[in-house]
Every structure is written in structure tokens, then in C-alpha cells.
Amino acid sequence: MSGPDLPTGAPAPPRDVRSTLPVDGYRQVTADRPTALVRLTGTLDPTTADGLRATLLTRLADLPGAAVVDLTGLRIGDPAALTAIVEAAREAADWPGGRPLFWTRVPLPAAGWESGAADTVVSTDVGAAYARLVADASTDRQLHAELEPVVGAARRARELLTEGCLRWDLPDLAGSGCVAVTEMVNNVVAHAGTSMTLRIGWRDGSLRVAVRDYSSRAPSFGGLVPPTSPGGRGLLLVDTVTRRWGTSRLTDGKFVWAVLHPEDELADYGR
Numbered sequence: 429m430s431g432p433d434l435p436t437g438a439p440a441p442p443r444d445v446r447s448t449l450p451v452d453g454y455r456q457v458t459a460d461r462p463t464a465l466v467r468l469t470g471t472l473d474p475t476t477a478d479g480l481r482a483t484l485l486t487r488l489a490d491l492p493g494a495a496v497v498d499l500t501g502l503r504i505g506d507p508a509a510l511t512a513i514v515e516a517a518r519e520a521a522d523w524p525g526g527r528p529l530f531w532t533r534v535p536l537p538a539a540g541w542e543s544g545a546a547d548t549v550v551s552t553d554v555g556a557a558y559a560r561l562v563a564d565a566s567t568d569r570q571l572h573a574e575l576e577p578v579v580g581a582a583r584r585a586r587e588l589l590t591e592g593c594l595r596w597d598l599p600d601l602a603g604s605g606c607v608a609v610t611e612m613v614n615n616v617v618a619h620a621g622t623s624m625t626l627r628i629g630w631r632d633g634s635l636r637v638a639v640r641d642y643s644s645r646a647p648s649f650g651g652l653v654p655p656t657s658p659g660g661r662g663l664l665l666v667d668t669v670t671r672r673w674g675t676s677r678l679t680d681g682k683f684v685w686a687v688l689h690p691e692d693e694l695a696d697y698g699r
Contacts, residue, residue: 464495466528468513473505477512479679484516486678489640492570492627494526496557500533507537519676523685524570524629524636531557569596570629577617577624585609585626589637596630601688604669605635608686611665612639615647615684622681634671635688642681 466487472480488495497513504510513530521527530550551557571592575581586606593602609626616624620643629636647663666673666686673686 464491464493465498466491466495467498467501469501471503471505472509472512474509476505477509481512481516482677482679484513485519485676485683486680488516488520488523488525488528489638489676489678489683490625491525492572494520494561495528496554496561497528497530498554499530499536504537510536519674522636522672522674522687523638523676523683524627524631526631529557529561569631570627571595572625572627575613575624575626577621579617581617581624582610582613585613585639588626589628592628592630593635596635598630598635598690600690601635601692604692605637605688607669608666608673608688609637609639611663612637612684612686615639615663616641616643619643619645619647620681633689635690636685637688638683638685640678640681640683644677644681646675646677646682647684 466484468480468484470476470480484497499513517528517530527549531554532550532552535552536550549557549560551560571588573584573588575584586609589605589609590602593599593605605628609628613624613626616622616639620641622642624642625640627636627638627640663673669688669692670686671689671692673684676683676685
């Protein structure tokens with residue numbers, strides 16, 4: 429693959445990552461920080477929008493931080509389909525890694541993009557995009573762990589979250605964060621049964637927690653359950669102790685994420 433033009437002085441990519449889906453990309457190191465360039469190729473129209481959106485989210489979920497997304501090789505068959513990329517950017521903005529930045533050589537069509545992208549950063553200068561990414565990089569405020577679906581995975585997740593809260597001086601979020609991460613990890617252990625990646629980050633004044641697994645089975649939230657029910661409270665607890673949470677569909681699994689704010693108190697959930 430012949431890569432796109434990189435900022436002056438940027439090192440050559442150490443490896444090439446290909447996919448049968450219309451996305452390929454590579455990681456590189458800029459200013460001693462791991463950053464990434466994800467390149468979208470193919471034609472974007474209503475028939476490909478959902479697949480490309482899921483593929484972009486998959487790439488972003490597997491990176492340690494935010495990325496520059498290269499749109500220069502993407503053919504816009506229908507400008508309205510750009511909303512799929514905008515939605516992906518907004519979704520990823522709640523993840524520990526942060527909102528992706530987009531690089532185009534020419535301004536994008538207004539239809540389908542500007543209508544929902546007021547808070548999405550798009551640059552026609554790849555050097556400026558990388559500079560912005562490095563300036564906003566928060567990889568020094570992220571922790572991650574690879575976990576297996578076994579007894580003890582939730583304990584390791586709580587240990588990592590507590591470590592992050594101590595490192596970032598967030599003692600008040602340790603309790604609610606441990607509740608959320610315990611339920612998210614236990615959901616994988618009980619229902620997905622796959623390996624998982626736990627990511628924890630402190631960014632933009634909030635604690636971000638995410639668990640990536642390899643099961644397409646989506647978690648469901650049915651609301652309140654009777655006090656006598658033996659289970660079913662997992663996502664209710666996550667909903668109770670976090671500001672917001674959600675599930676992102678990936679091409680080979682899912683990414684369950686949650687956002688907690690320091691001013692949010694751990695709710696009394698009936699212990």
C-alpha cells in the first residue's frame with residue numbers, strides 16, 4: 429500500500445494493517461505518542477454507510493487513542509450518507525480514546541455533513557490534523573488491560589479502575605466506577621464468553637470506561653426489575669451510577685462504554 433502524504437518528519441509506518449472491509453490503516457508514532465491514521469476507501473452511499481460506520485468504529489475501538497481519519501480516498505456517492513461518519517465520530521467521542529479528527533483534501537459536501545458536524549473537526553491539512561491530535565492526546569491518562577472471561581476478571585478491572593482514580597486524583601469516582609466496570613466485565617463473562625479489552629481514561633473532565641468483546645450479542649436494558657428478582661440488575665446499575673452509557677456495534681463484536689463525572693455521586697442501589 430502506498431500511504432497518504434504524512435506530516436514532514438513523520439516516521440514511516442512500522443506495519444500495514446489490511447482488512448477485507450473498505451478500511452485500512454496503520455499506526456505510527458508522532459512526538460513520542462502513539463497516534464494513528466485510519467484510511468477510508470471505497471464508495472460511501474446509503475447501501476454502504478452502515479457497514480463503513482461499523483468498520484470505522486471497529487478500527488477506533490482497537491486503537492489506544494484517537495486517530496486521524498483519512499477521507500481523501502473515499503468516494504462520496506451520496507452526500508447524505510456522510511451522516512454515518514458523523515454519527516461514528518460522536519459515538520467515539522464518549523470513549524476513552526477521544527473524538528477522531530478527519531482529513532480531506534477538499535471541503536466535503538455540505539449535505540449530510542455540516543448538518544450534524546458542528547462539533548466534528550475536519551481539516552484539509554493533514555499536518556494540522558496531526559498537530560491537533562498530538563496536542564489533544566491523552567494516552568498518558570489511559571489504562572488498559574486484556575482480560576479473559578473468567579472468575580477474577582471483574583476484580584482485576586476494579587483494581588485497574590482504582591489505580592486510575594488514584595493516579596488522576598479522582599477518589600470520589602472510584603466507587604461508582606468500580607460498580608460500572610464490574611457489571612460491564614461480568615456481562616462479558618456471563619453472556620459473551622470471549623476475551624475482552626478494558627480501557628479506562630480521564631479526559632475532558634470525566635472518567636471514561638469501555639469494554640470491548642468479540643460477541644455480537646447486544647446487552648439489553650429492560651428498566652427496573654422486581655426486588656425479589658434474582659438478577660437482571662447489571663445494566664440498571666451501570667445506568668444508575670454513570671452520566672451516560674451505550675453500546676457500539678463493531679464488525680466483530682461490541683464496545684460497551686460509560687462516562688462518569690466527578691460531581692455525580694454513587695447512588696444508593698439497594699445494598
